[in-house]
Amino acid sequence: MPPKKEKTATELIRSTLAEQIVRGEIAPGVILEEASLARRFSVSRTPVREAIRQLEAIGFVVARPHRGAVVPQFTPERLTEMFDVMAELEAMCARLAATASSPEAKDRLVNACEVCRKAADDGDIELYRETNDLFHDAIYAASGNGFLAEVTVGVRNRLAPFRRAQFGHSGRIVQSIEEHALITEAIVNGEAEVAAQRAADHLRVVRKSVGAVAPLLQSPEG
Structure with a gap:
């Protein structure tokens, strides 16, 4: 840890x-x-x-x-657009990680997933926020595409405060851990499209969770 x-x-x-x-x-x-x-x-x-x-x-x-x-005006529509882009970037990283990563990179991803789980088990929200970033960093690194990782981190930084806010939603950390485990499983098993879909779904759940803690930013579809 x-x-x-x-x-x-x-x-x-x-x-x-x-x-x-x-x-x-x-x-x-x-x-x-x-x-x-x-x-x-x-x-x-x-x-x-x-x-x-x-x-x-x-x-x-x-x-x-x-x-x-x-302070500018953030709209639900604009935030959804940003999360849609983030979801596609994360999906690309996960897809490549499932097909191109080395056994060592996959081991690092498994370890990052477990570190997240330990932080969650300890009930340490701030540490979980940090280890959550490390988990996603491990996926980007495992993709083997440095430019993709750079672009993805850039978009993540734009969304970081929103992503951090989601953990104020009751039960979100437990759900996040389960989603991480499913993404990790697909990457380790080399299931590229499954990994991509799970990574994208993960980000779309994050988007909905932001609406739960910031009602004014609830997605237009509810």
């Missing part, structure tokens, strides 16, 4: 603001003022400024010269 990563001030500010934006606690149109945030988190403006810059990089704030950064 990897040790839990200690968050820097910037990471804490970024993750806190991102989760509040996802949940609607910080509404669209709100200006993120460095001075007030620095007071709130009891830090200097430097980590606040860096946190805002990182949020801007994933589309969670829009920078406006000399007027501060503002």
Whole structure:
């Protein structure tokens, strides 16, 4: 089990603001003022400024010269589009992992799946969030396609706050572990299309779970 990563001030500010934006606690149109945030988190403006810059990089704030950064409007339709793309990328990674990965890569994937399960068994949500990323990283690496892995991580970073928020939904971690196990089984057995379908389905369940914790972002189909 990897040790839990200690968050820097910037990471804490970024993750806190991102989760509040996802949940609607910080509404669209709100200006993120460095001075007030620095007071709130009891830090200097430097980590606040860096946190805002990182949020801007994933589309969670829009920078406006000399007027501060503002929270944009997220729509359910836009979020669904993003998750649909993520689902296809994950499916491609899983398909390639099932056909192209080495026995060693598959062993690393199995181990990553077990590490996730251990974090879940311990009831450590924050550690599970970290090990969940490591599990998906193992799939990307097993695909053997570095460019695909790079693109997939880029889209994942855009969706990271939403993916993290899903674990606030009751029972989601247990369900996530079961989905990981099914994906791992298909990859280890070389069942490319099964692995791809399970990986895509996994991301679409994540999308629905976001709607459960952030009703304003519930998917249009319910």
